[in-house]
Amino acid sequence: MERFEEEFEKLLEEQKATATGQRSEMLNRNLTGTKLLLKNLLLPVFGKSDGIVLEYEMKGPSGVMIFGDAGLPSLRIIVEEDHFVTHAEKVTRDRFSFERARARSVAVNGFVYFPFSRDELEKKPEESQRSLYELLGRIGTKEGTGLMKLPVYERELLRCAWLRGQTFRLGDVSEWLLLGKETCRKIIAEMQKKELVCSVGGSPKRCYEFHVSEKALQLLLKLI
Structure with missing residues (x-):
């Protein structure tokens, strides 16, 4: 646990040091979900944080900047943690439409959009890892x-x-x-x-x- 905390903080500080504009603001918000994403999914699968970009930034078709919780640019994958309360239970119609448009923008940029719920990451981490392994295997074969x-x-x-x-x-x-x-x-x-x-x-x-x-x-x- 302590080792993970140190690795996450090191990764976060390194990326904050090079971030500018809106991405810098995103990296300074509450990243509880992103942290869970790394701890229970990305690090168990990849073994290290090399190549993982927090709050990965890309431009949507309308010119608006969009962000993914964790980007794997060399693999062209965006991985996200979605909390039910903020992404479903209390979401407005406008927000719901925005989220769909954002997912389409990720696809337009040539990335695979691969979201997980917080419940999946917390309660079924092994199943979530198998899902990512399956994507990695199928993409290349x-x-x-x-x-x-x-x-x-x-x-x-x-x-x-x-x-x-x-x-x-x-x-x-x-x-x-x-x-x-x-x-x-x-x-x-x-x-x-x-x-x-x-x-x-x-x-x-x-x-x-x-x-x-x-x-x-x-x-x-x-x-x-």
């Missing part, structure tokens, strides 16, 4: 997607990098694919040509880290 047309090593590299949710190195790829680094270097180079993987830092001759490209994410999420 649907037959007929462009992903399935890739060579098996490229496909597995993308799946592993996607589930990792952050940048990766040559050594990581070698562990994932059980291949030598020189072979993995050739696989990465080929994927760079296909614009499936992008380099981060380093130099034109030597790249230290990589991340999954937007094009690869679209294959994973069947957006094209």
Whole structure:
């Protein structure tokens, strides 16, 4: 419990330090629901908070900024905690319509909208975790997607990098694919040509880290 509190506060302070405008205000409100979301769902599933963006900000079709409790941008998923009292029992008609419009805006931005009730997170955390695991599994394994047309090593590299949710190195790829680094270097180079993987830092001759490209994410999420 104490360890979680420390990790959550560290994550919150790090994100407050870089937040501006309305997102900064959102991060300074009561985040009880978001905290529960991390404790009983996201951290048990992913094991760490890397890649999780609190109060993820995006622009709706009308230009109004909308926020999701927790964004997983590398996976294109918005996860939310909805309290029955504030989101159902006492909601006005206007608020109800706004919530539906907000969910549509998330979809328009190319994200999967994945909400949980507070009761589910508190009383059925294991079931909630299984639900998220199922989403992660199905997104990356649907037959007929462009992903399935890739060579098996490229496909597995993308799946592993996607589930990792952050940048990766040559050594990581070698562990994932059980291949030598020189072979993995050739696989990465080929994927760079296909614009499936992008380099981060380093130099034109030597790249230290990589991340999954937007094009690869679209294959994973069947957006094209």
